[in-house]
Amino acid sequence: MSAPVVxxxxxxxxxxxxxxxxxxxxxxxxxEVMCIIGPSGSGKSTFLRCINALEMVDGGxxxxxxxxVGCRADASGELYxxxxxxxxxxxxxxxxxxxxxxxxxxxxxxxxxxxAPTRVAGRDRSRARTDGMEMLRRVGLADRxxxxxxxxxxxxxxxxxxARALAMEPELMLxxxxxxxxxxxxxxxxxxxxxxxxxxxxxMVVVTHEMGFAREVGDSLxxxxxxxxxxxGHPGDVINHPQHQRTQDFLxxxx
Amino acid sequence: xxxxxxxMLANSLVTNAAWDWPLVWRFLFARxxxxxxxxxxxxxxxxxxxxxxxxxxxxxxxxxxxxxVSGVAWAYAWFFRGTPVLVQIIFWSFVGALYPYLSLGxxxxxxxxxxxxxxxxxxxxGVVLGLGLNEAAYMSEIVRAGILSVDHGQSxxxxxxxxxxxxxxRRIVLPQAMRIIIPPTGNETISMLKTTxxxxxVAVTELFKAVQQIYGANYKYIPLLxxxxxxxxxxxxxxxxxxxxIEKRFSRGVTVRPVGGRAR
Numbered sequence: 001m002s003a004p005v006v007x008x009x010x011x012x013x014x015x016x017x018x019x020x021x022x023x024x025x026x027x028x029x030x031x032e033v034m035c036i037i038g039p040s041g042s043g044k045s046t047f048l049r050c051i052n053a054l055e056m057v058d059g060g061x062x063x064x065x066x067x068x069v070g071c072r073a074d075a076s077g078e079l080y081x082x083x084x085x086x087x088x089x090x091x092x093x094x095x096x097x098x099x100x101x102x103x104x105x106x107x108x109x110x111x112x113x114x115x116a117p118t119r120v121a122g123r124d125r126s127r128a129r130t131d132g133m134e135m136l137r138r139v140g141l142a143d144r145x146x147x148x149x150x151x152x153x154x155x156x157x158x159x160x161x162x163a164r165a166l167a168m169e170p171e172l173m174l175x176x177x178x179x180x181x182x183x184x185x186x187x188x189x190x191x192x193x194x195x196x197x198x199x200x201x202x203x204m205v206v207v208t209h210e211m212g213f214a215r216e217v218g219d220s221l222x223x224x225x226x227x228x229x230x231x232x233g234h235p236g237d238v239i240n241h242p243q244h245q246r247t248q249d250f251l252x253x254x255x
Numbered sequence: 256x257x258x259x260x261x262x263m264l265a266n267s268l269v270t271n272a273a274w275d276w277p278l279v280w281r282f283l284f285a286r287x288x289x290x291x292x293x294x295x296x297x298x299x300x301x302x303x304x305x306x307x308x309x310x311x312x313x314x315x316x317x318x319x320x321x322x323x324v325s326g327v328a329w330a331y332a333w334f335f336r337g338t339p340v341l342v343q344i345i346f347w348s349f350v351g352a353l354y355p356y357l358s359l360g361x362x363x364x365x366x367x368x369x370x371x372x373x374x375x376x377x378x379x380x381g382v383v384l385g386l387g388l389n390e391a392a393y394m395s396e397i398v399r400a401g402i403l404s405v406d407h408g409q410s411x412x413x414x415x416x417x418x419x420x421x422x423x424x425r426r427i428v429l430p431q432a433m434r435i436i437i438p439p440t441g442n443e444t445i446s447m448l449k450t451t452x453x454x455x456x457v458a459v460t461e462l463f464k465a466v467q468q469i470y471g472a473n474y475k476y477i478p479l480l481x482x483x484x485x486x487x488x489x490x491x492x493x494x495x496x497x498x499x500x501i502e503k504r505f506s507r508g509v510t511v512r513p514v515g516g517r518a519r
Contacts, residue, residue: 052415084420092417102412105508106430116416119426148508161412168416 002030005065005172005203006051012059013046020046022227023060028172033204035214035235038224039250044207047224048174051205052094053087064094064172092120095165099177101157103149109136109160110145113167121168128167135163139193155186159193166197173197175206209254215239223247275478282469282482291465292486298382298451298461303444305387310394315424317399328395335392341453343389348381348457382454390447397439401432433505441498445491462486 006028013021020043028034036044049055050062053070062069070087071079082090103112113132117123123131136142139159141152149157158178165173175194179187191213198204198217208214214221214235221235223242231238231247242248268274282288317328335343405428413423452463460468466479473479 054411054415088414088417088419091415094415096412096415098408098412100408102406102408104409104412104427104431106505107508115426116418119422120417150508164416 004028004063005030005032006205007063008047008060009062010060011047011050011057011062013043013050013055014058020227021050024227024229026222026229026232028203028205030203031201032219033198033202033206033217034220034222035218036205036207036222036224037209037211037214037250037254038230042224043227044224045176048176048205048207051172051174052091052096053082054096056081064090088120092116092168093171095168095170095173097158097161097165097173097175097178099180101149101154101161101181103157103161103164105149108146108148109141109152109163112149112160113164116164117167132163132167135167136160138166138196139163140189153186154182155189158182158190162190162193162197171203173202173204175204175208177207177209179208179210211239211251211254223250225250273477274481275475278475278478279481279485282466282479283485285469287460287465287469288462288482288486291460291462292490294454294460295448295451295462296490298386298454299444299448301383302386302390302451303447305383306390306394306443306447307440309387309391311398311429313391313395314398314402317395318402332392332395335389340385340389340450341456344382344385344453345457347385347388348378350381378457378459382451382457382459386447386450386454390443393443394440397436397443398432400439401434401436402428404435405431430505434502434509437498437502437505441494441501444498445494448490448494449487 004027006026008024008026011021011024012019020041022043024043024047026034036048038044046055050057051064051069056070067090068079069090071081072086073079103109104115107115110129110132113135114125114128117128117131118125133142133145136145139162141156141159141163144152144156144160149160152160162178178194179190182190187210191210194204194206194213195217206213206218218235220232221238222232223230223238223244223246225246231242231244238247239251242251313328313331316324317332319325319328409427409431410423413427414420418426451461454461455464455467458464462483466483470476470479
């Protein structure tokens, strides 16, 4: 397989007294679509948020593109936290899509998309606009470029959010339950966009409850429970022949 | 009943000669009064400018993860909200008496530059400082409430795009916080307009001191207080209208439609 994009080596995270990640070992390769499933509170979203340093890892090592996430090791292996500017720089190459879209409500769809390219990447405004329109066309919303988020449906908002993340030309896309807040009839459009993106070769980590998507689009499927990876493998194998009782119970409940 | 009371009041306003409307009219545009009005407006504008700018800084400091930074911000609000603004105005106006000379140089060593602080901080500046520093303490709490009202997902989404903390504040959080910040800030501005009358105690001839001087000479207390009140009312009205338009500007994308209106 091709080069690893994300490498997790015994990643641990605790919130107060609760250990939410109890030593996660995972590798995501370039071009791979990894789906993560598991009951709520199993730590899957927390793990995703660790990948772009929205949460800081407490133990173990987490690498993206060979670089430690959120910190730097000196010659003796001592870890130092990166400052605001350095963390922000790392995040530029990682797109993230949230369950609740989090579009900026005071900006139009197009303004949402070009905000980071112009203010962060320092791209020329007119070029950013052209690129931004292209991104909106890719997600099927070129005609809604001037609409404010409140005038868009949930599915449209989520597609704008995907376009916004793609506008920074990321090497890795993280999806945190991207369809969980949507009305059932709107889920399809968002999944279509994600499927397209997967086919274009994007490396993706998707926390989801959509078994159909995981089976059809995913290259690998990971089952999280109680802060640990219980089972991982090819989606078809994990879904059709789960080896562990906990995986079997979970799959029985969601399908 | 209410109408009757209003009618009686109107009647007395017109018929009671002690109101002396011709005198009110004559002094409404008197030089001293207009000059006082101008000073009042200047104090309001500069004090609010300091109050808002410093208020934002203090609010952001207060929400910092660094305990020293947030502690300093807390202490600032504690001190300036805890002492009367009148005392602060008098203090800043006469701070020159406390430190008659300000100098730049090595402590206990050679001094490079001297200032006579009575010249450096004239009473005018003292009033603006007193009002502005006090206002910043109140504004910081208003700004903090506004920042807290913005969903945390907004700063996360901005951070995930690679935006640094300052940019997130300036471009994403503060513009949304404005919706919450503006109405109480309008209140503060209107309140400030009237609080500037405290400057009369340090012998600054703003609007209130101006009419005081006039009725001190002609003993027409009531008509001249009416003169001042009319100007305060007029400016307050203009400010309210301005606030309306600023609110509209910052409600882009979140205009609340009446209940029962079409959802989308």
